[in-house]
Structures are given as structure tokens and as C-alpha cells.
Amino acid sequence: MTDLPPFRSRPRGLLRVLALGLGLALGTGAAAECRLALVLGLDVSSSVDPGEYDLQKYGLATALGSVPVREALLNVTGGYVTLAVFEWSGRYQQKMVLDWTRMDLPAALDMAVLQIARAERSYSRFPTAIGYALAYAAGVLHRAPTCKRRVIDISGDGVNKRALAPPSPIATSRSTG
Secondary structure: OOOOOOOOOOOHHHHHHHHHHHHOOOOOOOOOOEEEEEEEEEEOOOOOOHHHHHHHHHHHHHHHHOHHHHHHHHOOOOOEEEEEEEEEOOOOOEEEEEEEEEOOOHHHHHHHHHHHHHOOOOOOOOOOOHHHHHHHHHHHHHOOOOEEEEEEEEOOOOOOOOOOOOOOHHHHOOOOO
8 A cells, every 4th residue: 555645634524425335335145246336526626726636536545545444345245345436527527537446355445546546637627517527427327337326426615607407405315226
């Protein structure tokens, strides 16, 4: 495991969200069964400054490399978790950082951490278009392996500035599976 740059603030919220999402993957079932397909979207719109971008990217990499999250991923007897990560900004500005990867072996987890930590920011000059980010995430989720649960988690710090608005909170609180 490589060392990641230090943070100005600890990404506790991200670690909690990841641990909660990964906790949903725990349960019973066949070992080869996918328990959770998790899509994470990182905001790289013009409202995100370099420090905020680093907090998202290195926060995610640090959380995935942390002992509690590693244990939650690697010691699951009820199936595995698969993860995809992308950056998003404007209407057409989305880029995959990590395509669907099974998080069931230490080497796969280490590779994911390094790939996320080494990613270069894909965009920085486009407005916040969270509706398009959600639509892109839905497409990524559509090509995910068959899993009992399918979750999209989008980080963002700005108000939607493009025509396609995100769905209401009531619609987003429902889960599948």
C-alpha cells in the first residue's frame, strides 16, 4: 500500500458513507454472488477548487485503503462488492476513473486505491450539471454485473446549472433489491 498525501481535514463523512454502503453488502448467500454494485461520482465542476477535488479523490482512496473498509470488503462471506468511480461536471463532461472492479481481493483493492489516487482531474471549467451526472451514473449502473443491490452516490458542492434537473429526494431514497 502506498502512502497518500495528507489531508487538511479528515474525510470522515466519506468514510462513513462508504462503510454504510459496504455494510449493505454484508449478509448471507453464495460467495460468488455480487451483493452490491456501487457507483461513485466525484464533482469536478468549476465550483470545485483544487483542495476540494483533492479531498474527494484522496478521501475516497484513503477510505478504500482504511482497515475498516478493507475488512468490510475482503471479509464478506455473503458475496462481493463491485465498484465504479467517475468524475462529472457539465452536460457532456464525465470520465471513468475506475470501471467496474470486484473488491474481493487485496490486490484488486490496492489497484483501485492507486488508480483513484493517481487520477488527474478530467475537467475544471464546466458548470454543475448533476442531472446529467445522475443520468451518466445510471448508464454505468446499467452495465454493472447482476447484483442484489445497486447504489449511486454522487458528491457535489454546487447548485444544478443545466436543464436536466436531478429527481426529487423522495425518488432517490428508494432502493432496489
